[in-house]
Amino acid sequence: MSHNRFELAPEIERDSIWLADWPLCQLRVQNDANYPWFILIPRRPGMVEIIDLTQEDQNQLWRESAYLSVFLKSTFKAKKLNLAALGNMVPQLHLHHIVRYENDLAWPAPVWGKVPARAYTEAALQQLKQKLALLTLPL
Template sequence: MSTFQLAPELARDCIELADWPLCKLLLLNDSQYPWFILVPRIAGLREIIDLSEQQQQVFWQESAKLSHLIKAVFNPHKLNVAALGNMVPQLHVHHIARFEHDAAWPKPVWGALPAVPYSNQQIAQIKQALEC
């Protein structure tokens, strides 16, 4: 059995915030959007259905927890949750707070604009707000 490793693209583009019981919580390093990613820490996963039934329950609980935190902290117009994996096949689920005034609205955020990295202070504020 292989050991879990975060996909290199996610390691390169994200900031690790926390390890929850099942998932690693990441923040995409683009301050234009509050964009979080949950990655189950199980090697070889590509799809949510690859998780056991018990793991799926934990995953959905963690996704709901993150969604509630995003709504409470950022008060978005819309919360986008998606598992695409076309470019990064490792199972990871995006949770993106969208606002009518954000840089890509109403279009998708993927590739809309070059990333604007977070400052250390912004990262600390997000960690504190999410209690990470």
Template structure:
């Protein structure tokens, strides 16, 4: 049975669901940082997904990346599937700016996370809701 890795539960806030993937927001207000997690059991690599699921994941990733670029006026969207610390397949989508604290380096391990307060969290989700309007169901707390 599918379940989220405990580290993803600890680090992320559930935003909602695409057809295949759960969308989490990493609780670090320094970067709009989202993670797609395909709801499939025992999958650690993209190539392990069935062909239809691989295509669905790519479609969801592209839709999310485009929405993030629009919602947050990103200079760049970093997309990565590392899995070194959490083996469960998950795809990071990090909004980057030329002026952010980690630029041009990767965000991993650069600075300690700074949690969103309620107002910042709601503002982040509201920006996303303006552009991510189809083929996505928001978690009850964000409807």
């Protein structure tokens, strides 16, 4: 990964689908239809931790995360919203937003490694994009 310009980590690109570019972050959906699972990736090169961002970018990340979180909790009627910035396997800074329900396949455990990912069908992806159409508004 170059440190001069933003490049998406190959693992994130492989495992997720682009939805929008926001002022700071790229918004993607994890290609796992088992859960509504979204990822915000700040478009800044070389970032690993949230504290690596400038204070201005940290504030913008939290604004975008809160905007996404409010939308997800209301749109998907989440029992719980899991947010995580682990980065153990993929060090590029990215923030997971995972909608959870008491009857989902991993509840109450974390989603990682519980069940195999189930790729979105084209129809399901189009339905998801319709729900998210309002999210493309600038923040």
